[in-house]
Amino acid sequence: MKDRLGREIDYVRISLTDRCNFNCVYCAAGSVLRIPKEMMMSFEEIELVVKVMSELGIKHVRLTGGEPLLRKDIEMLIEKIRKIDRIETIGLTTNGYYLEEKAESIFKAGLDSINVSLDSLDEKSFYEITKGGDLKKVLKGLDKVAIIKPDKIKINTVITKYLPQELLCFLNFAKKNNFILRFIELMPVEGINFKDIYVPVSIIEEKLKDISPVELVSGKFGSGPAKYYRVKNIGIEVGIIAAISHRFCAECNRVRLSSNGVLFPCLNSAVGVNIKDLLKNGDRETLNSVIKETIYDKPISHNFTKESIHFNMCKLGG
Numbered sequence: 001m002k003d004r005l006g007r008e009i010d011y012v013r014i015s016l017t018d019r020c021n022f023n024c025v026y027c028a029a030g031s032v033l034r035i036p037k038e039m040m041m042s043f044e045e046i047e048l049v050v051k052v053m054s055e056l057g058i059k060h061v062r063l064t065g066g067e068p069l070l071r072k073d074i075e076m077l078i079e080k081i082r083k084i085d086r087i088e089t090i091g092l093t094t095n096g097y098y099l100e101e102k103a104e105s106i107f108k109a110g111l112d113s114i115n116v117s118l119d120s121l122d123e124k125s126f127y128e129i130t131k132g133g134d135l136k137k138v139l140k141g142l143d144k145v146a147i148i149k150p151d152k153i154k155i156n157t158v159i160t161k162y163l164p165q166e167l168l169c170f171l172n173f174a175k176k177n178n179f180i181l182r183f184i185e186l187m188p189v190e191g192i193n194f195k196d197i198y199v200p201v202s203i204i205e206e207k208l209k210d211i212s213p214v215e216l217v218s219g220k221f222g223s224g225p226a227k228y229y230r231v232k233n234i235g236i237e238v239g240i241i242a243a244i245s246h247r248f249c250a251e252c253n254r255v256r257l258s259s260n261g262v263l264f265p266c267l268n269s270a271v272g273v274n275i276k277d278l279l280k281n282g283d284r285e286t287l288n289s290v291i292k293e294t295i296y297d298k299p300i301s302h303n304f305t306k307e308s309i310h311f312n313m314c315k316l317g318g
């Protein structure tokens with residue numbers, strides 16, 4: 001459906017949990033007050049919300065978190081969403097730790113594509129960034145996915161102080177494995193030491209140009225807002241997602257559902273609408289009209305600055 005500004009809203013990101021087995025320096029999942037388990041959306045509740053959303057024009061679903069693969073039997077949810085008529089794609093954003101065990105079953109259940117967050121290819125730095133993560137295990141998981149779904153793997157790398165010295169490694173790694181590579185501007189979310197790790201997007205753009213001539217590529221590689229450069233000497237495209245430096249609110253197509261069932265029309269929304277409560281008390285018609293209104297009234301843009309953002313990614317669903 002279209003919102004009041006005429007934007008086509010066809011994409012929902014659903015956080016399946018606010019918990020995570022990593023505690024990345026830029027996300028601070030570990031410092032978040034946990035949502036009690038009984039307040040989380042059940043798979044049946046998520047299925048119903050997605051059904052209603054699909055009737056309103058949502059076609060693309062992304063499962064995220066926290067770490068979505070921590071959610072037991074996630075395959076059952078994927079199967080349920082797969083059966084919803086108007087849903088065209090189901091994606092997953094994960095830190096990749098459990099992919100070694102889960103890759104086969106989640107794709108068998110109907111997953112279409114996967115985004116793996118990977119911020120260093122150096123074991124020591126990876127451990128430092130994730131506060132204990134095991135790079136080797138994530139790479140093994142990626143190998144497994146590459147056998148099952150070789151052309152649908154995106155690597156998301158947050159732009160931090162670790163990236164400049166590893167930029168060429170990342171380009172070669174993506175080229176060798178045929179991964180789609182995207183660099184994401186660091187957002188100053190709650191609980192992180194922003195100043196210690198922040199590196200401007202422009203530094204990465206300059207470094208890319210030092211490595212090779214680059215050209216902006218038109219066309220889209222997914223439903224996201226990345227700007228893609230072709231890095232000529234390496235022979236790959238690299239996406240840059242800069243939500244703060246280059247706002248893309250005018251083209252925004254998404255809403256977010258948190259793991260406790262609150263619908264946020266924008267990352268900027270201080271308060272969302274509690275859908276889980278409605279599921280308990282309301283009928284399907286009310287649910288439909290509340291979701292419709294929330295989407296229709298989506299804010300014109302976020303007002304984040306480089307100074308601070310008062311939300312946490314793993315709570316809202318990054």
Ligand code: SAM
Nearest residue numbers: 026027065066067093094095117186187313318
């Ligand atoms: N645990 C999963 C993962 O890491 O992919 C899914 C949840 S995570 C919150 C989703 C995405 O948000 C990841 O790609 C992560 O890199 C990104 N993210 C987290 N904190 C961020 C921040 N402060 N700025 C920009 N991106 C961030």
Ligand code: SF4
Nearest residue numbers: 020024027029066095
């Ligand atoms: Fe966990 Fe993902 Fe946040 Fe890292 S970015 S702490 S993996 S939720």
